[in-house]
Amino acid sequence: MQLAIPITGTRGDVQPYVALGKGLAAAGYDVRLVTHDDFADLVTQEGLDFAPMGGDSRALHAEYRVRRMMKAGSNPFTYLREFARLRAPIMTRLMVEGLSACRGADLILVAPTAPLVAISIAEKLRVPVCGTAYLPNCPSxxxxSCFVPELPAWVPGRSFYNLASSVFIAANLWRLLRASINRARREALGLPPFGLLGPPLRRWLHEMPTLHGYSSRIVPRPRDWPDNQYLTGFWFLENQGWRPPPALERFLSDGPAPVYVGFGSMQNRDAVAFTQLVARALKRAGLRGILATGWGALSELSAPDRVLAVRDVPHSWLFPRVSAVVHHGGVGTTAAGLRAGVPSLLVPFFGDQFFWGRRVFELGAGPRAIPRNELTTERLVDGLKSCVGRDDLREQARRLGEEIRSEDGISRAVDAVGEIVRRSKRLSSGNGFWA
Structure with missing residues (x-):
C-alpha cells in the first residue's frame, strides 16, 4: 500500500513525519514524503521516497517574513495572518507539485501545515485521507485551542470557550486562506471552490480519522473526542550511528554537564546581541552552555571554556548529556527535552509555543516560560538557576522522562493506520474522506 505525506514548514514540522514514515515503511508500507527541497537528504537518508513541494523551506521562512510572525507573540490573530501570508503566494505551486507527487497513493496523510492542500489533492485523485497532528486540533x-490562552477552571462558561476557540481559530484561518485555496483548486486541480464556510465541518472534524503524535501524559485525551481520534505518543526520529565532532566530545567531558540553549528555526534581528544576553546569563548563573545556532536565532559568538557554539546536533543524542534545555517551545524540541528527563525552560516566540510552555510549567518539569519579547538577562538567570538548582523540577522531569521513554508512539501510530485501513474498505464517493 502506497502512502503519501505532503508537509510544509520548518525542520521541526517535517522531522516527526520522517520518523512516522520510517515506522510505516518498516511495517511494509511504501511511503513518500512530499516536502521542501532542502529536506531531501533528511528524508532519503532514512530510506524514504522523497518528492519536492514548495521550494526551499529556509527561503520560504526568510528572516523578514518570520520577523513579522515573531512580532505576533501570543496574539493568535496576528500569528495566523502572517502564517497565511507565507502560504498564500505559493498555494497553486503546492497543489501542482503535490498532485504530481501524490499520484499512485492509496492513502494521503494530512499534515497540519497544509491540510486543505492535501485534502484537495485527495479529492482530485479520489483517494482517502487520514489526518495527523502533533498538537491537539480536534475541538473539545x-x-x-493551542493558540489561545487557557481559562482557569473556575471561570463560568469555560467549556463553551474551549469548544468555540478551536472552531473560531479554524474559521479565521479559513477566512485568510479562502481566496488562495479556492484559486489553487481551480487553476491547479480543476476543482470547484469550497463553500463560504470551507470544507463540510462535520466530515472534517468527526469523520476523518486523525493520528495525534504526542503523549497523553503531556496532554491527556479529552473525554469528548470521537473514537477516530488516535492519541499515539510522540514520533521520535532516532539518530542511530550519529557521531559527535571531537570539539563537542571534549567540551562535554571537560567539566560539569552544560545547559543546552537553542531556538531551532527561529530568527532574531540582532542575533549577536541575543547571543551575548544568553552568554551573560550563563556566566552569572555559573553555568557552561552549548549554543545551537540553528537558523540564526543565535550567532557563533562564544566564550572560551564556558560556551560552545554548534550548528546542528541531534536532540536525542545531546539532551540526555546536558543539565537543562532552554528552547523556543517547538513541539519536537519540547518532546525531546521531556524524554531526556532534564528540566526545560521555554522561551516561546509565537503560536503554539506558548501552549507547550504552559504545559511544561504545569507539569512541574520546568520553571514558568519567558516570552521572547520579555526575555532579559536577569529573568534568564533566574530561570537557569531554577532548572539546575530546584530538586523538585529535576525529579519531576526525571519521572516524566521515564514515562515518555516507555511509550512507543511510532508503533501505536502504525497500528492505528492498520486499523483505519481495515475498517475502511468502503470509501465515500469522490471527496477523499473515509466513509
Missing part, C-alpha cells in the same frame, strides 16, 4: 469542551 475540555481543552482550548
Amino acid at each position: 469542551r475540555h481543552l482550548a
